[in-house]
Amino acid sequence: LAKTTQPISMDSYEGQEVNITCSHNNIATNDYITWYQQFPSQGPRFIIQGYKTKVTNEVASLFIPADRKSSTLSLPRVSLSDTAVYYCLVPPEGQGFSFIFGKGTRLLVKP
Amino acid sequence: GAVVSQHPSWVICKSGTSVKIECRSLDFQATTMFWYRQFPKQSLMLMATSNEGSKATYEQGVEKDKFLINHASLTLSTLTVTSAHPEDSSFYICSARDQRGAHQPQHFGDGTRLSIL
Numbered sequence: 001l002a003k004t005t006q007p008i009s010m011d012s013y014e015g016q017e018v019n020i021t022c023s024h025n026n027i028a029t030n031d032y033i034t035w036y037q038q039f040p041s042q043g044p045r046f047i048i049q050g051y052k053t054k055v056t057n058e059v060a061s062l063f064i065p066a067d068r069k070s071s072t073l074s075l076p077r078v079s080l081s082d083t084a085v086y087y088c089l090v091p092p093e094g095q096g097f098s099f100i101f102g103k104g105t106r107l108l109v110k111p
Numbered sequence: 112g113a114v115v116s117q118h119p120s121w122v123i124c125k126s127g128t129s130v131k132i133e134c135r136s137l138d139f140q141a142t143t144m145f146w147y148r149q150f151p152k153q154s155l156m157l158m159a160t161s162n163e164g165s166k167a168t169y170e171q172g173v174e175k176d177k178f179l180i181n182h183a184s185l186t187l188s189t190l191t192v193t194s195a196h197p198e199d200s201s202f203y204i205c206s207a208r209d210q211r212g213a214h215q216p217q218h219f220g221d222g223t224r225l226s227i228l
Contacts, residue, residue: 043206100157
């Protein structure tokens with residue numbers, strides 16, 4: 001079972017760049033890394049997904065080193081509304097897609 | 112695109128009542144949907160995998176007879192909490208995955224807050 005490890009919590013201030021790193025030492029060769037954001041009393045929202053190097057979309061960037069044993073979600077210029085829990089998901093072995101959640105990282109953005 | 116609709120968003124009912132929650136993929140087809148349960152300040156816990164046209168696969172410790180899952184079409188899965196009791200009170204979330212493509216991510220509904228009195 002591919003297991004992920006993230007910091008339990010992080011604090012930041014408005015306007016700063018936030019980087020959340022996830023370790024996934026046992027990621028399989030063909031597996032993608034997926035990140036979700038969850039606000040209280042809402043379902044998780046897909047943020048970004050990647051396989052290697054760098055992926056960027058309108059809300060975030062995802063950096064994946066060559067060994068793919070970790071990944072870093074980068075949120076540029078965070079605002080108070082980015083306060084949420086962020087989850088990094090990697091597929092269980094042999095499954096091909098991610099559906100098991102770890103504990104996530106609770107991000108608090110302060111004014 | 113990739114919208115998952117979950118209803119109802121909030122249910123309050125008496126102990127012993129059965130409650131049905133619907134999960135629909137609005138703009139894509141999903142052969143597989145997932146049902147999660149989440150307690151306050153905790154992560155999502157996978158309850159079962161719902162497979163279109165076949166029986167659901169339940170995670171260890173989840174009672175099949177308590178949490179009935181039906182996935183009758185490629186866009187609809189339902190979770191019925193039978194004879195609900197206060198300990199069943201929780202936040203239930205469904206997700207669906209577009210069956211086209213090997214690396215499609217899951218997309219989630221907005222969850223159902225279930226409160227059993």
